Amino acid sequence: xxxxxxxxxxxxxxxxxxxxxxxxxxxxxxxxxxxxxxxxxxxxxxxxxxxxxxxxxxxxxxxxxxxxxxxxxxxxxxxxxxxxxxxxxxxxxxxxxxxxxxxxxxxxxxxxxxxxxxxxxxxxxxxxxxxxxxxxxxxxxxxxxxxxxxxxxxxxxxxxxxxxxxxxxxxxxxxxxxx
Amino acid sequence: xxxxxxxxxxxxxxxxxxxxxxxxxxxxxxxxxxxxxxxxxxxxxxxxxxxxxxxxxxxxxxxxxxxxxxxxxxxxxxxxxxxxxxxxxxxxxxxxxxxxxxxxxxxxxxxxxxxxxxxxxxxxxxxxxxxxxxxxxxxxxxxxxxxxxxxxxxxxxxxxxxxxxxxxxxxxxxxxxxxxxxxxxxxxxxxxxxxxxxxxxxxxxxxxxxxxxxxxxxxxxxxxxxxxxxxxxxxxxxxxxxxxxxxxxxxxxxxxxxxxxxxxxxxxxxxxxxxxxxxxxxxxxxxxxxxxxxxxxxxxxxxxxxxxxxxxxxxxxxxxxxxxxxxxxxxxxxxxxxxxxxxxxxxxxxxxxxxx
Numbered sequence: 001x002x003x004x005x006x007x008x009x010x011x012x013x014x015x016x017x018x019x020x021x022x023x024x025x026x027x028x029x030x031x032x033x034x035x036x037x038x039x040x041x042x043x044x045x046x047x048x049x050x051x052x053x054x055x056x057x058x059x060x061x062x063x064x065x066x067x068x069x070x071x072x073x074x075x076x077x078x079x080x081x082x083x084x085x086x087x088x089x090x091x092x093x094x095x096x097x098x099x100x101x102x103x104x105x106x107x108x109x110x111x112x113x114x115x116x117x118x119x120x121x122x123x124x125x126x127x128x129x130x131x132x133x134x135x136x137x138x139x140x141x142x143x144x145x146x147x148x149x150x151x152x153x154x155x156x157x158x159x160x161x162x163x164x165x166x167x168x169x170x171x172x173x174x175x176x177x178x179x
Numbered sequence: 180x181x182x183x184x185x186x187x188x189x190x191x192x193x194x195x196x197x198x199x200x201x202x203x204x205x206x207x208x209x210x211x212x213x214x215x216x217x218x219x220x221x222x223x224x225x226x227x228x229x230x231x232x233x234x235x236x237x238x239x240x241x242x243x244x245x246x247x248x249x250x251x252x253x254x255x256x257x258x259x260x261x262x263x264x265x266x267x268x269x270x271x272x273x274x275x276x277x278x279x280x281x282x283x284x285x286x287x288x289x290x291x292x293x294x295x296x297x298x299x300x301x302x303x304x305x306x307x308x309x310x311x312x313x314x315x316x317x318x319x320x321x322x323x324x325x326x327x328x329x330x331x332x333x334x335x336x337x338x339x340x341x342x343x344x345x346x347x348x349x350x351x352x353x354x355x356x357x358x359x360x361x362x363x364x365x366x367x368x369x370x371x372x373x374x375x376x377x378x379x380x381x382x383x384x385x386x387x388x389x390x391x392x393x394x395x396x397x398x399x400x401x402x403x404x405x406x407x408x409x410x411x412x413x414x415x416x417x418x419x420x421x422x423x424x425x426x427x428x429x430x431x432x433x434x435x436x437x438x439x440x441x442x443x444x445x446x447x448x449x450x451x452x453x454x455x456x457x458x459x460x461x462x463x464x465x466x467x468x469x470x471x472x473x474x475x476x477x478x479x480x481x482x483x484x485x486x487x488x489x490x491x492x493x494x495x496x497x498x499x500x501x502x503x504x505x506x507x508x509x510x511x512x513x514x515x516x517x518x519x520x521x522x523x524x525x526x527x528x529x530x531x532x533x534x535x
Contacts, residue, residue: 023357027185027359032359033185033359034356035185035356035358036357037356039210059358060440060444060446061440061441061442061444061445062356062437063352063440063444063518064518065519
């Protein structure tokens with residue numbers, strides 16, 4: 001199985017980290033992974049995104065035309081990537097930030113009030129973990145437990161005290177799909 | 180099996196340098212390859228005692244390479260397009276004096292200061308000269324983070340075997356992306372140095388001297404003939420490439436580095452649509468696999484060359500194919516990366532069934 005996803009949003013929302021955690025998790029599960037960030041002018045104050053591919057076989061191109069899943073955390077990302085979801089694919093978005101909803105009928109749409117929930121958890125920075133939880137529940141691209149293992153590798157030691165909060169956020173995100 | 184890690188291309192390049200027992204790195208920061216200097220500054224000296232120096236410019240770095248490599252040390256520098264342009268004089272001198280070293284160009288969009296996004300516009304500069312005089316850089320084009328590791332080691336081996344500078348021609352995307360890599364074991368730094376290097380006059384021996392200056396034309400011609408004989412040996416022995424699905428192919432997609440990776444995806448899509456497409460990926464750009472393209476042209480209907488430039492390697496492909504079959508080109512410039520769908524569209528409109 002190959003899963004091709006793009007995580008997109010404002011710089012600072014943690015979209016690059018979402019892809020990185022997924023990549024580490026894929027590696028822990030012995031899959032092939034490829035993480036390709038935008039690093040250009042958009043990193044310097046605008047929108048940021050990363051393509052992340054997790055696969056059971058060798059990965060050809062890091063540059064792809066359409067995605068199994070698009071994860072959009074702001075309106076510009078939604079505007080840019082809604083059309084790039086493969087028919088039957090997934091569009092997961094932060095419905096607190098994104099006010100103009102998607103219009104496509106041939107894809108699965110998940111509107112998650114991520115920012116609102118993050119504020120409820122008293123840390124707006126866990127938005128990305130909430131949405132990542134939803135993404136994993138929808139796609140099963142890797143096992144949820146592996147994401148939590150990967151988190152330990154990605155987070156520098158000094159932030160490990162935040163792992164319980166991130167775990168709570170991740171599980172909350174999964175519940176939006178599973179309940 | 181070696182240690183497996185998830186690494187950025189630039190970090191992998193730096194880690195491979197340390198593990199290859201590199202003695203020194205001289206470089207100047209430039210996007211999209213600044214992680215190389217950052218990683219080495221953090222890791223290298225404490226692990227192997229390797230010298231890591233931020234020079235005052237790219238011109239200084241390449242001349243520091245000349246000095247250190249002239250003393251027989253394994254040294255490397257990296258930069259991106261505008262910085263590599265500044266190094267061209269030094270590269271010509273290194274080739275002329277037959278001093279081995281490895282240089283990596285993490286290609287960005289040009290010309291001029293250009294853009295920091297990935298491009299392949301430096302192909303001509305790398306394999307057709309760049310600096311002055313009749314010289315060649317042995318050129319390897321990594322297309323994955325794994326090859327960023329493997330080609331550092333291979334690059335040093337080839338540079339030292341032929342006493343010639345080696346260029347790793349990669350791009351911003353491969354430098355910035357993360358993939359799984361298998362790292363080779365730490366190699367010891369060299370303790371013995373070849374007999375040509377300038378480490379002092381041996382007892383009873385001649386003074387050692389490294390130069391590319393020979394005022395007498397007769398002598399300079401002999402030096403050139405020696406270089407050309409060496410390049411012929413390189414051309415006979417060091418051609419490297421990868422082919423996929425050539426056996427039953429009606430058409431071939433070709434490209435190097437990132438271009439080849441995108442072609443692979445386009446090939447998969449084309450095959451799903453029922454078109455028998457194969458792939459040729461030159462790994463060594465100098466020496467170039469001319470014979471492979473010539474023999475392939477005898478049995479396929481057409482070749483589509485894809486690059487992140489206005490069409491540079493395609494000149495070499497056409498030179499090899501000699502008008503036997505159509506060779507189409509598709510490229511994007513200025514830091515725009517062609518997508519697999521664009522390649523398929525160009526293939527269907529311009530090459531498939533004679534472009535009908």
